[in-house]
Amino acid sequence: MPENPTDTPAQDEPVIVAGLRLDVLEGAFSYYIRALDAVVSRDLDRRMEGLEVARGKGKITALLLVDGHPGIRPSAIAAVLMRDRPWTGRLIDTLVTRGLIERTTSTDDQRAQSLRITPHGHEVAERVRAIVRQQEREFFDFIAPQDRDQFLAQLKRAYLRTREQ
Amino acid sequence: MPENPTDTPAQDEPVIVAGLRLDVLEGAFSYYIRALDAVVSRDLDRRMEGLEVARGKGKITALLLVDGHPGIRPSAIAAVLMRDRPWTGRLIDTLVTRGLIERTTSTDDQRAQSLRITPHGHEVAERVRAIVRQQEREFFDFIAPQDRDQFLAQLKRAYLRTREQ
DNA sequence: AATAATGATTGTGAAATGCAATTATTTCCT
C-alpha cells in the first residue's frame, strides 16, 4: 500500500511554471490555494454561464443555503460567506430580482428577513448541484480515487480551522 | 503508521458552518478551495500591510519573479499569473511607480521590455519571503507535520494539472 | 423610558477586471 499520493512530484524537485521557478511560493500552501482558486473559479464560471447565478463568489452558496434552509436570514448567509451585511444584502437583491428567492420580513423578529426559494429558484438550485457535481468529476479527474477522500478531508479540515481564526 | 491525516472529519459526517449544512458544496473540492482562498488572502493582506505589495493577487508573485529572473518580460509574468497583458502591464506599472522594479526595453527585441529588481525592491522581496514563510508556519500550523508534505504535494499536483487545461 | 444592540439598507468611492483598439517591432512568406 502506497503511503504517498500517486505520481506526485518529489519534494526537492523545483516547480517550474512557464519555464520559471516560483521562489518561496513553490513551497507555500497559500500560493497553490490562491492560484487554484483562480482556475477553479474561471472553470466554474464557464460551466454556469447563462445560469442566473453565474460568476462571482456567493450567489451559488446563497442559493443553496436558501433552498436547504427555508426562512433563513441574510445575516446567517453573511456568516457562512464571511462577508459584511451590505455586501450580502446586495447579493440577495440580485437573487430576488432574478426571481430565484423571495424575501419577507420575519414574523418573530420584524427587523429580520425571512428568505425562501421560489419554484424557479429551486430548479436553478438543482441545476447548480448537477453542475457542481459534474465539475468535481471532470475538472478534478486527475486526483486518483484513492487520494480523493484524503485530499478532501485535508481541505475540509483546513477550511473549518481557518474559519475559526 | 497512519494512512489517514490526523484528526480529520469522517466522510459521512455533515459539515456544519455557522449552524448550517452546505448541501453539495460540502463534498466539493471547488468550494473549499474558493473559501480557503478568501481566508488565506485576507490573512496575507493583513500580514503584508504597509508593505508596497500588499493586497491583490499578483504583485507578490511578480516581484519574486523579477527578483529571481533578471531581465524577465512582462509577458512571461502574465503567463505565470494567467492574466492578460493589459492587466499585467498595469501591475508592473505600480511596481515601477513604487520603485521596486525598473523597466527598460529589451536589447534583443525592441518590442519587449526587460524587468529588473531595484535594491529597494530586493529588500521588499526579502521581507515578502519572510512573511510568506511565517504565514506558512503560523497560519497552517494545524496541519500535522506528517501530513504537510502530502497535502502540499496534492495541491502542487492539482495546480500543475489544472494549469494545463 | 432611555439606551444599547441587532438586522438590514443606502450612499459612495476606490480597486479590480476584462475587452477592444492602437502603436511599435519582428517574423514570415512569396
Place this chain on the structure above:
DNA sequence: AGGAAATAATTGCATTTCACAATCATTATT
C-alpha cells in the same frame, strides 16, 4: 526586398467588486 501576419505592450473605457460610513427600524436591556 517588400508587404502581410504575428507579437509585445499600452491606452481607453465600461463593469463589477468590495469595503466603509451613515442611516433607519426593531428588539433587548436596565
